[in-house]
Amino acid sequence: MPPGAGICSYRGSCCLCCHVRTGTIILGVWYLIINSVVLLILLSALTDPDQYHLTSAELGGEFEFMDDANMCIATAISLLMILICAMATYGAYKQHAAWIIPFFCYQIFDFALNTLVAISVLVYPSTIQDYLHQLPSNFPYKEEIMSVNPTCLVVIILLFISIILAFKGYLISCVWNCYRYINGRNNSEVLVYITTNDTAVLLPPYDDPANGAAKDPPPPYVSA
Helix, strand or coil: CCCCHHHHHHCCECHHHCEHHHHHHHHHHHHHHHHHHHHHHHHHHHHCHHHHCCCHHHHCCCCCCCCHHHHHHHHHHHHHHHHHHHHHHHHHHHCCHHHHHHHHHHHHHHHHHHHHHHHHHHHCCHHHHHHHHHCCCCCCCHHHHHCCCHHHHHHHHHHHHHHHHHHHHHHHHHHHHHHHHHHHHHHHCCCCCEECCCCEEECCCCECCCCCCECCCCCCEEEC
8 A cells, every 4th residue: 555545535636736735835825914904904993993984974874883892802803713723833843733624624714604695685685685684874875775676786786695605615715735744644644554566465463452462473474
């Protein structure tokens, strides 16, 4: 059995014909950059609240866009996401499968939320119009969107969400295949075998399973 033959089923390629391990590293770095930018924006908003503070009069509603509590929660989430993405990138680079699990769980959670959004739009299509009415009056293209036929608007939104779900499902499969590949590769390195050009020697266990006592090993089985 040649080295790596037991893990050939875990190998695969992802976008741009790169290996799933490389794709997971790229994905982790991309998420890391995005969440780092979001964190910088949130920190700048905390240091200068007047720059990002929108009053209820500007929004045309009865609430404020971002208060201090929401900013702190968003900052904590961004920090957590940076940690998860860094773990996934490091785990894929150093081939530690367990480090990829938090990022994979986040992908599953995000996919489930988007699926619930699609189901809610399909079951309650009137919620789209209610949401559009709640938008500020100065929201870009609000009037144009509201003038679209409600049925066509629902179909467009469902098509857009379906494309997003398909793309997210593809990324989930990429990360999952990377986890299986690394896990299978690490497990294959535990096996101990001796191979030569024309002979394979199988090493039997040294402990007697009947009484647990050690005994002299029997002659090895040699196959030509």
